[in-house]
Amino acid sequence: MFLRKRCRYGSRKLQFLLLLLMLGFLLLMVTMLNPPPRDLNKEGTSQPVKFTLREGYQLDFAETQEMLETQEERQQYYPMEGLSPFISLREDELLVAIVAPTIKRNHSRTRKGYRMVKQHKDPESLPLQDGDWDDGGEQLLGLEIHGFNEALSEQISLRRELPEVRHPLCLQQEHGPNLPTASVIICFHDEAWSTLLRTVHSVKDTAPQASLKEIILVDDLSQRGHLKSALSEYISKLDGVKLIRSNKRLGVIQGRMLGAARATGDVLIFMDSHCECHKGWLEPLLARLASDRNRIISPIIDVIDWKTFQYYHSVDLRRGVFDWKLDFHWESLPEHEEKVRQSPISPIRSPVVPGGVVAMDRHYFRNIGAYDSDMTLWGAENLELSIRAWLCGGSVEILPCSRVGHVYRNHIPPAFPYEEVMMRNKIRIAETWLGSFRENFYKHNTLASLISKVEKPDCNESLQLQKRLGCRDFHWFISNVYPELHLPKDRPKFSGKLHNTGIGFCADYRSRGGVSEGPVELSPCTDATNQDFEYSSMKEIRSGSAPQLCFGIRHDKVIFQNCTEAAENSQQHWDVQESGMIIHILSGKCMEAVQSEPEANLFLRPCNKSANQLWQFECSHVLDER
Structure with missing residues (x-):
């Protein structure tokens, strides 16, 4: 008033x-x-450094990212030739690669670089807040989300030491002081807190400080709350660990390329986010690459059990191979490879490396074209890079004196799209590198055949890369690298998941750390390749993920055995009938699922047409000629 x-x-x-x-x-x-925006160029930590490339190398990483739509007043641009010194980013800062148009005189060009995006904290743009991940307790943790026992992992120290399992000769090796430096790149999406940080600490605790240039974490748009501010704060206290966050889903392939574009070490080591390194794992990799930079190498990958987190080291030396489905699996060294090795710790020539841990010279990686940027999310990128290396003048090896443990998931988490994404990546490999042999791939893979008839991938850039690098054809690969990849004689009559009607589970192959023989187990049906099986015209039931293994018999129990390929009177011959019964030809008995806690196995029993004796190849098909 x-x-x-x-x-x-x-x-x-x-x-x-x-x-x-x-x-x-x-x-x-x-x-x-509304305070005025900071000028990052005036801060000491953001002054550009000089960045030069060797002549003859290409830097194409930015092409794998799409330009993101943001407000111009919130952008800072850094050209690829003058990147700012790297600092770990907070949860509200994002780093993305861009292609920006520039005009020079009378013609235009594209400039590749990075954009620093400072996001306003919009509640709708952050699906989870810091406290949300803990709501409901166990319902957000565990097997369903990650494919492994996260609850148990949380109880294990983040800095545990693996037992010494290396060959005694490895302990006698001495590596000079002038080893190359390494950048370890770990891409993750919604990884469990314990496994991610155990990976980071394991790398830091086992690598010589002088050789480890940096660890680069690439957050591939994680949604879980504990990977936001809590992770940023934790990482900020670790020397030599850097954090990149993407504001769009990239996948493992392009996430690794984004990390590689920021790496400054001589050697790039791509590592999954659920690994543990053995003492002395890094030095053999660096020493081997120092002697020949045109190599792609991998350590021995040991098994960390998804349920118990117990470490199992591989007893027998194995190499990475693939079949005509382009599925990766392990196999024992053939005799001709054993003969050329000079000692038990000599490098293993391998047709392909596993994808979990891969090392290569940074400039070599760029020169051969990096990962195929048109492959999406994840899957089969290790096959493509390995085949390309062999065909284009390089080599692929596994080093027995370097060992890293890897958590092999029980199943693929729902957050990771699997079958169709991986299939499209495999089609790119077939169309780019297999030449006339690609017909063998399509004959063994009906889904790939159907997709390829509807749409063909654009492989022009990869084919131009072949010409630029002077690559050989795939016939050379079969003759000189992997002669065991026989041309198929026994085309599969049926393939798919072997589903039991009575119990409702599927047959399952579990790798046992170098031991080939073992029982055929039954477990809930998943999309994993370890549940794929083939019934061939040779009357064998083969594992799709380990095609050297067939269903055999020991004391009426169905087990995996090395395939004998015997013409007749074989314990490995079966008759798959239209009624659903699978009859063991030599004994005349039927394969039956027997449930006994805590597992279910397969046995031979007199045929009685019970539900436990009825089987079906889910998504089964007679594979016709394409």
Whole structure:
């Protein structure tokens, strides 16, 4: 009332002063709520450093990212030739690669670089807040989300030491002081806190400080709350560990390429986010690459059990191979490879490396074209890179003196699209590198055949890369690298998941750390390749993920055995009938699923047509000629 009376009866001068006072107060409030943006170029940590490339190498990483739509006033651009010194980013800062148009004289060019995006904290743009991941307790943790026992992993120290399992000769090796430096790149999406940080600490605790240039974490748009501010704060306290966050889902392939574009070490080591390194794992890799930079190498990958997190080291030396489905699996060294090795710790020539841990010279990686940027999310990128290396003048090896444990998931988490994504990546490999042999791939893979008839991938850039590098054809690969990849004689009659009607589970192959023989287990059906089986025209039931293993018999129990390929009177011959029964030809008995806690196995029993003796190849088909 007082103000209204003064406005009505007071002097006009006083009214004017009050109006100015109110306007000044409003301007002050606006300034406080919207401070002017910082000029990052004036800060000491953001001054550009000189970055030069060797002649003959290409830097194409930015092409794998799409330009993101953001407000111009919140952008800072850093050209690829003058990147700012790297600092770990907070949860509200994102780093993305861009292709920006520039105009020079009378023609335009594209400039590749990075964009630093400072996001405003919009509640709708952050699906989870820091406290959300803990709501409901166990329902957000564990097997369903990650494919391994996260609850148990949380109880294990983040800095445990693996037992010494290396060959004694490995302990006698001495590596010089002038080893190359390494950048370890770990891409993750919604990884469990314990396995991610155990991977980071394992790398830091086992690598010589002089050789480990940096660890680069690439957050591939994680949604879980503990991977936001809590992770940023934790990583900020670790020397030599850097964090990149992407504001769009990239997948493992392009996430690794984004990390590689920021790496400064001589050697790039791509590592999954659920690994543990053995003492002395890094030095053999660096020493081997120092002697020949045109190599792609991998350590021995040991098994960390998904249920118990117990470490199992591989007893027998194995190499990475693939079949005509382009599925990766392990196999024992053939005799001709054993003969050329000079000692038990000599490098193993391998047709392909596993994808979990891969090392190569940084400039070599760029020169051969890096990962195929048109492959999506994840899957089969290790096959493509390995085949390309062999065909284009390089080599692929596994080093027995370097060992890293890897958690092999029980199943593929729902957050990772699997079958169709991987199939499209395999089609790119077939169309780019297999040449006329690609027909063998399509004959063994009906889904790939159907997809390829509808749409063909654009492989022009990869084919141009072949010409630029002077690559050989796939016939050379079969003749000189992997002669065991026989042309198929026994085309599969049926393939798919071997489903039991009575129990409702599927037959399952589990790798046992170098031991080939073992029982055929039954477990809930998943999309994993370890549940794929083939019934061939040779009357064998082969594992799709380990095609050297067939269903055999020991004391009426169905087990995996090395395939004998015997013409007749074989314990490995079966008759798959239209009724659903699978009859062991030599004994005349039927294969039956027997449930006994805590597992279910397969046995031979007299045929009685019970539900436990009825089987079906799910998604089965007779594979016709394409």
